[in-house]
Amino acid sequence: MHKEYQYNSVFAKLIIEYITSRRESGFKYDNPAYWLYRFDHYCCIKEVSEAAITKPLFEAWAVRSNTETKTTQNNRLQALRNFCVYLNTLGISSYVPSNLPRPEKVVPYLMREEDIQEFFEQVDLYEATSRVPAFQRMAYEYKVLFRLIYCCGLRNNEACSLKNENIDTDSGVLTLYHSKGRKDRIVYLAEDLRKLCKEYRQWLDKQLGSVSEWFFPGKYPDHHIPKTSADRKFNEFWSRTGSSKVCDKKPTVHCLRHAFVIKRINSWMEADIPLRVMMPYLSSYLGHMGPMETYYYYHQIEDAFQTVRRKDIVSPRVIPEVPYES
Numbered sequence: 001m002h003k004e005y006q007y008n009s010v011f012a013k014l015i016i017e018y019i020t021s022r023r024e025s026g027f028k029y030d031n032p033a034y035w036l037y038r039f040d041h042y043c044c045i046k047e048v049s050e051a052a053i054t055k056p057l058f059e060a061w062a063v064r065s066n067t068e069t070k071t072t073q074n075n076r077l078q079a080l081r082n083f084c085v086y087l088n089t090l091g092i093s094s095y096v097p098s099n100l101p102r103p104e105k106v107v108p109y110l111m112r113e114e115d116i117q118e119f120f121e122q123v124d125l126y127e128a129t130s131r132v133p134a135f136q137r138m139a140y141e142y143k144v145l146f147r148l149i150y151c152c153g154l155r156n157n158e159a160c161s162l163k164n165e166n167i168d169t170d171s172g173v174l175t176l177y178h179s180k181g182r183k184d185r186i187v188y189l190a191e192d193l194r195k196l197c198k199e200y201r202q203w204l205d206k207q208l209g210s211v212s213e214w215f216f217p218g219k220y221p222d223h224h225i226p227k228t229s230a231d232r233k234f235n236e237f238w239s240r241t242g243s244s245k246v247c248d249k250k251p252t253v254h255c256l257r258h259a260f261v262i263k264r265i266n267s268w269m270e271a272d273i274p275l276r277v278m279m280p281y282l283s284s285y286l287g288h289m290g291p292m293e294t295y296y297y298y299h300q301i302e303d304a305f306q307t308v309r310r311k312d313i314v315s316p317r318v319i320p321e322v323p324y325e326s
Contacts, residue, residue, distance in 0.1 A: 003030060005037035009044045010051045018086045026178060032079035039080055053084050053094040064101070071103040109251040111259045116150065118241040126237065134219045137207050141216050141225065142233055144200045149253065151193050153260035153286050156253040157227045162215040169198035176287065183287045261286070261294065 007015050015036050022029045042061055061080065064073045077100045084094040111119070123143055128135040149159045158176055166175045172194035174187040189197065205211055214224040234253045238244050261282070268278055279291040288294050 035079035
């Protein structure tokens, strides 16, 4: 289900055709559609009359505002650059820059075991203040949603948009279609998580009186919980933890996925399971392009250093101990 925008500039028809072609090719294309909507609005304000993107027009649109991050700027310009390539394939001469401003590398907050425990304590304590039945229902949905993200290493949008037909709570198999990179994959649920999901589905059916298309229906059952709602609730729960008062950086929902990867790799190292054997499986499980993309998630945190030190049998033999001399 895509959000539709109203395009009104001289590029309107071309933008609609372009977005339609991308979605018919299997791409979700919601974020680029939003940025092209913003560009369309900009062209209306500037009264652009020619359906061709010139270098001056592109560069004027490219200027970064004081409140815009480099990552947002890159996303915005990447959407327009790809549209320019499309216009050129139609014979409409348009400017295609060779380089774009590089996005910022954001180092996520690495949630510790204590952070995870505190977070889920707050999730379980949550009760909706509104007496509206939909909000009462969603209060319980969040308890399952965040556990599914953490225990399976799902992306936020993958969990929020999960359809009932794509999760088998009897066999514990979750099938994801058209996720990031147009990848399909199968995720297996641990037994305790499978039971939780099965009990939750039975409860949800009673609440709604019928089976919803979505495993996590939003305020209106014919729509799933928006990704932005999950982001907002995550921030709310995290702000109630003791860890939030002392950490130097606020985590996001995606940090639960990071925590899953870190915990899994650490457990393999502790058990002397060869990472070169297991990483391709983990990479496929997460929907990554390959093991190197998965290794990016594994940051050298305190647990990792301790594990590496315990497993390192080479250093003591090649690095002699230096006696202390007063």
